[in-house]
Structures are given as structure tokens and as C-alpha cells.
Amino acid sequence: MPIETITKAGRRRYRWTFERIIEGCRVRKAKLLPPGISAKQADELGRKWDSETYALHTGVAKPVVTIGDCVMIHLSDRSAGWKDATKRVQILQKWAPEYAEQDASELHEWSKSIVGYMRARVDRRGAPKRPLSDAAIRNVLAYLRAAIKYAHKIGRLDADQTARMVIPAVNNERHHYPERREMLEIARACVHREVRAAIRVAFYSGMRRGEILRAKVTRHGYSLDDTKNGRPRIIPIHPRVAVLARRTKFTLTVKQFEEAWKKARAAAGYPNTKFHDLRHGAASEMINAGIDLFTVGGVLGHKSVVSTKRYSHLVTDRLAAAVGRIGQKR
Template identity: 65%
Template sequence: MPIETITKAGRKRYRWTFNRVIEGSDRIRQTKLLPFGTTQAEADALARQWESEIYAVASGIRQPTVTIGDCVRRHIVDKQERWKDADQRIGTLNKWLEEYDNQDATDLHEWSKTFVGYLRARLDHEGYAKRPLKDGSIRNILAYIRAAIKYSFKVGKLSKDETARMAIPPVNNARHNYPERKEMLRIARKCRNRQTRAGIRIAFYSGMRKAEILRAKPTKKGFLLTDTKNGERRIIPIHPRIAVLARKIRFTINPQKFSDEWDIARELAGYSKTRFHDLRHGAASEMINSGVDLFTVGTVLGHMSSVSTRRYSHLVTDRLAEAVAKIGRKKKP
């Protein structure tokens, strides 16, 4: 039986290997790493099952099973050059590879429920402590996997798309955190990295996303973005308070390093729950409170639809309420 014992991460586990020629066909090579905790008897049973499936496919008795791992690898090979977040996406997919690699890509419902439960759990399969993920992070992982399966269906690798049956946790992203200038400055002053410190100030005075800040080109007309989230070219005027930064700072920092420095700075400043993206909301709040209309705010932020800008509509309502409250008041002499 092609089962061997190996050591990985300091612990013993089993690996199954198949390397044979069946009935004159090309040589078939497959390798699967079994989960930690698999017993010898369980490993032998899985080996017999997998070998039987290979012979059934080779003899034409059944069609080969397309796994989620197959879909993910095809998606990466074909599409990674077009992904702006390629390193992050591939890193995330590789991290959880063992949880989906051998899973049938057309049998997703029960698997996705089990996978979500594991990501939320505080213990790994071996009973060791692990960090539970929040539903927002879980959604991102499943979104990468779902995109790979949909692509495999699109190119004909799968006969049907069953991604609608995936159990993906809902997430309410309606957060209302609008940092004021003093909060932004406190975090910036605690930041030890020059480029990240500059990025914090630019985010507040421009409303740009982190990825946009790192690739924006300063011009006489403003920060130029040729490749944006909505696919349109955009120019953001440069606020006088960051004009010097626009001239002197050139961002070469790794995005992950940028995020790490931000996390440290916000903790030191006492704003552990403030996200970098909240600075963008802060910029919108500042504009609206200064009398700028929602359409203009949406244009500055690069919203393709007014639906995205609508999250700030309550700020306008608050300002209008203040105006209405002044009706009938006598002016002070």
C-alpha cells in the first residue's frame, strides 16, 4: 500500500503516493498528504479508496472527480497576473489548502458548513489552540474559493456550478466610524514608519484607499490613479496640508508592512478598533460637515454608484437638523 510516514511541523503524519501505468495509459502520479491525527488503519482505507477511484477513471467506469484544489490551481495559473491582490490571495488559498484540496467541487454544501465551523473554532484538528476567524475574513476566503470554482465551470472543467449551495456567513459591513483630525494626528504621531505615517495623513486629506495611496502618482492637477477599483481613471486634488508629502514621499513599502505599522500605531495611540479604511470615512465626514454635497463627495471617493455614497446620508441629515433647529431663533445683537 503506497502509504509512508513523514514528519511535518515536528509531528508525524501519513502521505499517500500513486505512481503507476494502468492498462497502457500514461503514467499516473498523485500525492496526498493526510490530516494530522489520521491512524494507520484510516490511512490504509483512504489509500484503497483513492486507488480504486483512479482505476475506475482510467478504465472509463466513471468520470474523474474535479476537486476544489484542481479549480484553485487552474484559476491561479490562468488569472493571477490580473489580480491586484495576487500575493495576498494566493497566500490565503495556500494557507487553507489542506481543508479543501481533495474536496469534490460539486459537493459544496456540507463541506462549506464544516469549513466555516473550523475557521470559527479556537482549536485545530489536533486540539492545539488556533486563532478563530471573524465572519468577514471567512467570507473573503470562501469568496476566493467560489471564484475559482466558477471559473472552472466557465472554462468547461466542471459540468455544473454548485457554488450557490455554499454556506457563506452573512456579514454586516455597515460600520459608522468617522475619525476626526485629532484622532488621525495622534495615530500618525505614534507611527514609527515614515511612509506609513505619510499614508495616514494622505488618507485623511484625500479619501483614498490604502492600495490607491501606494500607487497614486502626484501631478500638478492632483493624485493620478490610472487603475482604480471601478476601472476608471481618477484625479484627486492635493490638499495643502499634504502638498509637501505629495512632493517628497515615494511609496516603496510592502503593503503588509504598511498594515503592520498601522496596527502598531493605532494601538499605541489608543484607537485599536479604528481601521485604516475608516480614515476614508473620516474624509467624507469632514467634506459633508463643511457643506459639500453627496454627489461631489462620491466623485472624490471614486464611487461608481450613488448607493456607495448613501452610507453618509445620515451625516447630511444631522447637519440639516441643526439648520432647522435655528428657525425662529433671534440673532444675538
């Protein structure tokens, strides 16, 4: 039996092993399967890998590397370091029937087909299904593209054909910058004490929701050991939220947070405002106060100036004033 059950880091995992004498040579291979797959899936994958390994070492045929193979390799080698590993595994498992057996070197027509299916309102059997937005489709295909690129990087694929994938273009740029009045109205409408505090902190710090929930308050400011860009950072505490920073300890779950936020924004008359918009509002306030984009990017924790450039249109008036000073005598 090529599949055995082991315990790794306190969790049950499956491991595939292959050991045979092929044409006088001993061939040994072992691979840890990604977490979350069933015993049936593990057995099917084990038989498939057995067949491919035997064919490869006898020269009978060169095995086709499928997208499913690439995903399994990527998950096995890299998933331990992903912050979104649970979510990514769930998404990949959901769509596995659509990509598992697809040749990873023939991506153009397949990608067009899968995009069409994801947008469709009926499934393969004709039953109603919920269509995915282009943003969600792009997310799924980005996971698959990363797996294929990794398989090519480690030598499992001869060529990287991901450039031929047809992926929907999505414009994620949003132009809503809540002002202080909007923030305060939502905060006043919020009945949950912790969320009400987080609303004010977000506007006066530019922190993301997750950062607010895990930030440590120190004498230097909000301390974040782990951020989206991989670097620790300190955000000074604005005087208007200094008391909240000392007194508020966040204990609620993300689900509780979202429910309280949605109720508050609806009650205040801003049903389309997202919590992340408060971060944009903080950037807008700083820029309108004359703070340069480099400093704004530092406060927001941007690793690259490219991320901060989304706010460049907010400095138009200041740029016009600067141009107007050309040629003036001092």
C-alpha cells in the same frame, strides 16, 4: 512522465501533458500548473489527471470534478491578472487538504462542516489551533466559490451549486468617522515622517493607503493610473497638504507603515482607529460641508453609487431641512 518542468516568464513552472492512443484515437492534452506547488504535488495531480482523462475517453466513468480541480484550473487560467495572487495562493494552499478531494457538486453539507472546523480551536488531530473569524472564513470560501463558478463557466462542471454553500454573513460596515482633531493628534504622535505625512494626506484626500504610497504628484493633483475600481483618476491636492505633496516621497514598506501607524494611534489614545477610517473621515467632512453624495463618490473613486450610499445617513440633517422647505413661499 506526465509532468515536465518548464520556464515561463523567468520562473520555473510545471506542465502536465497527456498523449495516448485510446480506442484508435490520439488524445492530446496539456495544462500549465499554477505557480507555487511542489514537485510532489505536481506528480500527484498529474497522475490524477491521467486517470481521469483515460476514464473519460474510454467511457468507463465520468470523472468527479473536485474543488481542488476547480482551484487549479482557476489559478492556471486567471491568477496572472490578480493583484492579490500571492496572498490568494497562500490561503488556498493552506486550506487545500480540506477541499482538494471534495466533490464540487456537493457543497451544502461540506460548507457547513468546513465553517465549523475553521471556527474550532483544535485541529483534526486534537492539537490547539487558532480559530478564524467569520470575515476570514468568508474570504476563504469566496475564493473557492469563484473557482467553482469559473469551472462551471468554461464547461468543466455541469451545474453551479455554489448557491447551496453556507457562508457566514459578515457586517463590514463601520461607523467611525475621525474628525480633524483626532487625525491631528495621531499625526503629532507619529514619529515616522512619511507616515505622519500620509495621515494628513489621507484625511484631506480620501485616498487609500496603497493609493497614497504610489500616487504621482502632478500640477492637476494626485494622479493614479491604477485604482481599485480599475479606472485612473485625479484627486485635487488640498491646500493644507500641498507642501507635503511636493516634498514627501514614500519609500517605506507596508509592514513599516503598519508598525508606525499602530504605534502612533496607540500613543494618541485611539488604539482602535484604522488607517482606512481617515478615508471615511474625509467623506464625512465633505458631506458635512454640503457636498452631494455623487461628488463625494467621485473624489473617493467609487465605481458604483452603492459604495457611496454607506455615507447616506450623514446627510439626515440636510434632508430634514429640505423637507421642511416643502410648501414654503419664495
